[in-house]
Amino acid sequence: MIIKKINAMMAKLSPSQVMVLGFAAIIISGSLLLKLPIAAANQVPLRYLDALFTATSAVCVT
Numbered sequence: 001m002i003i004k005k006i007n008a009m010m011a012k013l014s015p016s017q018v019m020v021l022g023f024a025a026i027i028i029s030g031s032l033l034l035k036l037p038i039a040a041a042n043q044v045p046l047r048y049l050d051a052l053f054t055a056t057s058a059v060c061v062t
Contacts, residue, residue, distance in 0.1 A: 023059060030055030 010018070033039060034051035046054075 027052070027055050027059050030058060 013021070031048065031051040031054070034046055034054055035048060037043070037045070040046055
């Protein structure tokens with residue numbers, strides 16, 4: 001049921017919208033991963049804005 005709704009919603013999106021949503025999902029996922037304690041150097045936590053900037057830079061430049 002949920003999968004059918006998601007597929008119907010995805011069918012309505014243009015390719016450029018899918019691309020933007022994909023970039024946003026990858027950036028948000030990367031920033032959340034960078035906020036994990038294991039990603040912190042010397043156990044100093046990273047601010048979310050810094051994690052978001054790093055993830056955005058990694059996705060858009062690479």
